[in-house]
């Protein structure tokens with residue numbers, strides 16, 4: 368256990384003892400689990416983590432214990448846009464802000480003194496005494512961004528790859544050709560043959576399609592994790 372966590376735990380113990388709480392050891396086990404994780408956890412995740420440590424506590428007990436930690440200033444509740452309520456450590460005298468990925472939900476913490484000072488100055492300029500603030504930056508994390516960059520024109524996909532249609536870069540011609548073929552964004556297609564010249568042969572919805580290279584350059588795709596359509600069965 369880190370020294371800091373030890374201090375937090377001892378501090379928590381003396382406060383709940385003073386308040387005359389029962390099940391002190393059980394409550395300490397829960398704070399130990401909480402202090403041992405360095406992320407923003409939901410209640411459900413806490414139930415699971417507590418259980419994984421071998422403790423079989425009722426969810427209501429865990430919930431109450433988390434609430435007590437918030438009330439006593441050991442934990443704080445956070446709710447980022449379109450995410451469930453989460454709990455994180457609250458270390459006295461240490462403040463941080465967050466970057467939130469809107470695609471995968473990843474939360475990254477940051478602390479920047481210049482930014483903190485600037486915010487106080489901005490508030491002071493309006494004669495405002497700042498009590499608290501939250502700085503939340505929403506966007507795409509580096510992993511999600513890298514995935515997005517993996518967009519490529521269908522014409523570059525290799526024989527045997529399965530790709531998913533992301534967008535159509537071309538104008539009306541490409542769009543109407545796509546519609547004629549029954550191809551829609553988010554559809555999975557398997558590249559049956561792309562030899563780098565002429566038409567591409569694709570498998571889509573259990574049929575084979577031939578598509579011109581010009582149109583294939585306008586259809587943006589990314590590699591799909593889905594395996595080939597195993598559901599295609601021979602009609603008897």
Ligand SMILES: [Zn+2]
Nearest residue numbers: 463464483502
């Ligand atoms: Zn801040």
Ligand SMILES: [Zn+2]
Nearest residue numbers: 468471508511
């Ligand atoms: Zn992400």
Ligand SMILES: [Zn+2]
Nearest residue numbers: 455463465476
């Ligand atoms: Zn945080």
